[in-house]
Amino acid sequence: MDRIAQIKQFLEGSPDDSFLKHALALEYIKLNDDITARQLFEELLAHEPGYVGSYYHLGKLLERAGDPAGAISVYEKGMAMAKAGNERHAYNELQSAFEDLTY
Template sequence: MDRIAQLKAFLEDSPNDSFLQHALALEYIKLNDDAAARGVFEALLAREPGYVGSYYHLGRLLERTGERDAAIAAYEKGMSVARAARDMHAYNELQAAYEDLTDE
Protein backbone atom coordinates (compact mmCIF):
# COMPACT_ATOMS: atom_id res chain seq x y z
CA MET A 1 0.00 0.00 0.00
CA ASP A 2 1.44 3.40 -0.93
CA ARG A 3 1.79 6.15 1.66
CA ILE A 4 -1.17 8.18 0.46
CA ALA A 5 -3.47 5.17 0.58
CA GLN A 6 -2.11 4.29 4.02
CA LEU A 7 -2.65 7.81 5.35
CA LYS A 8 -6.18 7.90 3.93
CA ALA A 9 -6.92 4.59 5.62
CA PHE A 10 -5.70 5.98 8.94
CA LEU A 11 -7.80 9.10 8.38
CA GLU A 12 -10.91 6.97 7.98
CA ASP A 13 -10.46 5.96 11.62
CA SER A 14 -9.31 9.42 12.79
CA PRO A 15 -10.68 12.00 10.32
CA ASN A 16 -9.69 14.98 12.46
CA ASP A 17 -6.11 13.91 13.13
CA SER A 18 -4.11 16.99 12.17
CA PHE A 19 -0.80 15.14 12.09
CA LEU A 20 -2.17 12.64 9.57
CA GLN A 21 -3.67 15.42 7.46
CA HIS A 22 -0.38 17.33 7.49
CA ALA A 23 1.50 14.17 6.50
CA LEU A 24 -0.98 13.55 3.67
CA ALA A 25 -0.45 17.05 2.30
CA LEU A 26 3.33 16.54 2.38
CA GLU A 27 2.94 13.29 0.44
CA TYR A 28 0.92 15.12 -2.20
CA ILE A 29 3.72 17.68 -2.46
CA LYS A 30 6.23 14.88 -3.07
CA LEU A 31 4.05 13.80 -6.00
CA ASN A 32 3.87 17.38 -7.32
CA ASP A 33 0.12 17.41 -6.71
CA ASP A 34 0.01 20.96 -5.37
CA ALA A 35 -3.76 21.28 -5.75
CA ALA A 36 -4.43 18.27 -3.53
CA ALA A 37 -1.81 19.37 -1.00
CA ARG A 38 -3.26 22.87 -0.86
CA GLY A 39 -6.75 21.52 -0.30
CA VAL A 40 -5.58 19.37 2.60
CA PHE A 41 -3.55 22.19 4.19
CA GLU A 42 -6.42 24.66 3.87
CA ALA A 43 -8.97 22.22 5.30
CA LEU A 44 -6.61 21.40 8.17
CA LEU A 45 -5.97 25.05 9.01
CA ALA A 46 -9.66 25.93 8.74
CA ARG A 47 -10.44 23.23 11.31
CA GLU A 48 -7.36 23.72 13.49
CA PRO A 49 -5.81 27.15 12.92
CA GLY A 50 -3.28 26.49 15.67
CA TYR A 51 -1.49 23.75 13.71
CA VAL A 52 1.46 26.04 13.13
CA GLY A 53 3.65 23.70 11.03
CA SER A 54 1.24 23.73 8.11
CA TYR A 55 1.53 27.47 7.53
CA TYR A 56 5.16 27.17 6.45
CA HIS A 57 4.48 24.38 3.97
CA LEU A 58 1.36 26.06 2.63
CA GLY A 59 3.31 29.29 2.18
CA ARG A 60 6.08 27.49 0.27
CA LEU A 61 3.49 25.77 -1.92
CA LEU A 62 1.83 29.09 -2.69
CA GLU A 63 5.19 30.65 -3.53
CA ARG A 64 5.97 27.78 -5.89
CA THR A 65 2.65 28.21 -7.68
CA GLY A 66 3.19 31.94 -8.12
CA GLU A 67 0.66 33.11 -5.53
CA ARG A 68 2.94 35.59 -3.77
CA ASP A 69 0.25 37.54 -1.90
CA ALA A 70 -1.38 34.35 -0.63
CA ALA A 71 2.02 33.04 0.48
CA ILE A 72 2.69 36.26 2.38
CA ALA A 73 -0.70 35.97 4.07
CA ALA A 74 0.02 32.35 5.05
CA TYR A 75 3.37 33.31 6.57
CA GLU A 76 1.85 36.27 8.41
CA LYS A 77 -0.95 34.16 9.85
CA GLY A 78 1.54 31.45 10.81
CA MET A 79 3.79 33.97 12.55
CA SER A 80 0.82 35.26 14.52
CA VAL A 81 -0.22 31.77 15.56
CA ALA A 82 3.37 30.79 16.43
CA ARG A 83 3.84 33.94 18.51
CA ALA A 84 0.61 33.28 20.40
CA ALA A 85 1.74 29.70 21.08
CA ARG A 86 5.20 30.95 22.06
CA ASP A 87 6.71 28.62 19.47
CA MET A 88 9.73 30.71 18.60
CA HIS A 89 11.34 28.04 16.44
CA ALA A 90 8.32 27.97 14.13
CA TYR A 91 8.03 31.75 14.31
CA ASN A 92 11.65 32.18 13.20
CA GLU A 93 11.24 29.76 10.29
CA LEU A 94 8.09 31.52 9.13
CA GLN A 95 9.69 34.93 9.54
CA ALA A 96 12.74 33.88 7.50
CA ALA A 97 10.51 32.59 4.69
CA TYR A 98 8.42 35.76 4.86
CA GLU A 99 11.49 37.99 4.71
CA ASP A 100 12.99 36.02 1.83
CA LEU A 101 9.78 36.56 -0.11
CA THR A 102 9.19 40.21 0.76
CA ASP A 103 12.81 41.41 0.46
CA GLU A 104 12.90 40.80 -3.29
Protein backbone atom coordinates in the same frame (compact mmCIF):
# COMPACT_ATOMS: atom_id res chain seq x y z
CA MET B 1 0.34 -0.46 0.54
CA ASP B 2 1.80 2.93 -0.35
CA ARG B 3 2.11 5.75 2.16
CA ILE B 4 -0.85 7.73 0.80
CA ALA B 5 -3.12 4.69 1.06
CA GLN B 6 -1.86 4.00 4.59
CA ILE B 7 -2.46 7.56 5.74
CA LYS B 8 -5.92 7.60 4.16
CA GLN B 9 -6.74 4.38 5.98
CA PHE B 10 -5.66 5.93 9.29
CA LEU B 11 -7.75 9.02 8.49
CA GLU B 12 -10.85 6.87 8.11
CA GLY B 13 -10.59 6.11 11.82
CA SER B 14 -9.52 9.64 12.80
CA PRO B 15 -10.85 12.05 10.16
CA ASP B 16 -9.94 15.17 12.14
CA ASP B 17 -6.36 14.17 12.93
CA SER B 18 -4.27 17.19 11.93
CA PHE B 19 -0.99 15.27 12.04
CA LEU B 20 -2.33 12.73 9.53
CA LYS B 21 -3.72 15.45 7.25
CA HIS B 22 -0.40 17.28 7.35
CA ALA B 23 1.48 14.06 6.55
CA LEU B 24 -0.89 13.30 3.68
CA ALA B 25 -0.41 16.79 2.22
CA LEU B 26 3.37 16.31 2.37
CA GLU B 27 3.03 13.04 0.48
CA TYR B 28 1.07 14.82 -2.26
CA ILE B 29 3.80 17.46 -2.48
CA LYS B 30 6.30 14.65 -3.11
CA LEU B 31 4.13 13.62 -6.07
CA ASN B 32 4.04 17.24 -7.33
CA ASP B 33 0.28 17.33 -6.69
CA ASP B 34 0.25 20.82 -5.19
CA ILE B 35 -3.49 21.25 -5.76
CA THR B 36 -4.44 18.34 -3.50
CA ALA B 37 -1.76 19.28 -0.97
CA ARG B 38 -3.06 22.85 -0.85
CA GLN B 39 -6.62 21.67 -0.26
CA LEU B 40 -5.48 19.46 2.60
CA PHE B 41 -3.43 22.22 4.24
CA GLU B 42 -6.32 24.69 3.91
CA GLU B 43 -8.80 22.20 5.39
CA LEU B 44 -6.41 21.42 8.23
CA LEU B 45 -5.81 25.08 9.08
CA ALA B 46 -9.51 25.90 8.88
CA HIS B 47 -10.16 23.14 11.43
CA GLU B 48 -7.08 23.70 13.59
CA PRO B 49 -5.50 27.14 13.01
CA GLY B 50 -2.93 26.48 15.72
CA TYR B 51 -1.23 23.71 13.73
CA VAL B 52 1.62 26.05 12.85
CA GLY B 53 3.78 23.62 10.87
CA SER B 54 1.32 23.68 7.99
CA TYR B 55 1.60 27.44 7.42
CA TYR B 56 5.18 27.14 6.19
CA HIS B 57 4.37 24.39 3.70
CA LEU B 58 1.20 26.10 2.48
CA GLY B 59 3.13 29.34 2.01
CA LYS B 60 5.83 27.56 0.00
CA LEU B 61 3.11 25.97 -2.11
CA LEU B 62 1.63 29.39 -2.85
CA GLU B 63 5.07 30.71 -3.76
CA ARG B 64 5.52 27.87 -6.28
CA ALA B 65 2.07 28.61 -7.69
CA GLY B 66 3.11 32.21 -8.37
CA ASP B 67 1.03 33.75 -5.56
CA PRO B 68 3.53 35.67 -3.41
CA ALA B 69 0.79 37.82 -1.85
CA GLY B 70 -1.06 34.70 -0.75
CA ALA B 71 2.16 33.23 0.63
CA ILE B 72 2.90 36.41 2.58
CA SER B 73 -0.59 36.35 4.07
CA VAL B 74 -0.15 32.71 5.12
CA TYR B 75 3.26 33.42 6.64
CA GLU B 76 1.85 36.39 8.58
CA LYS B 77 -1.01 34.34 9.98
CA GLY B 78 1.37 31.51 10.82
CA MET B 79 3.73 33.88 12.63
CA ALA B 80 0.82 35.23 14.67
CA MET B 81 -0.29 31.72 15.60
CA ALA B 82 3.28 30.63 16.41
CA LYS B 83 3.78 33.70 18.58
CA ALA B 84 0.50 33.08 20.40
CA GLY B 85 1.53 29.47 21.02
CA ASN B 86 5.07 30.47 22.03
CA GLU B 87 6.49 28.26 19.27
CA ARG B 88 9.74 30.07 18.59
CA HIS B 89 11.27 27.65 16.12
CA ALA B 90 8.17 27.69 13.91
CA TYR B 91 7.98 31.47 14.22
CA ASN B 92 11.60 31.84 13.10
CA GLU B 93 11.08 29.58 10.07
CA LEU B 94 7.96 31.49 9.04
CA GLN B 95 9.66 34.82 9.58
CA SER B 96 12.59 33.75 7.41
CA ALA B 97 10.27 32.66 4.59
CA PHE B 98 8.31 35.91 4.96
CA GLU B 99 11.47 38.03 4.82
CA ASP B 100 12.71 36.15 1.75
CA LEU B 101 9.59 37.35 -0.06
CA THR B 102 9.36 40.86 1.30
CA TYR B 103 12.97 42.08 1.32
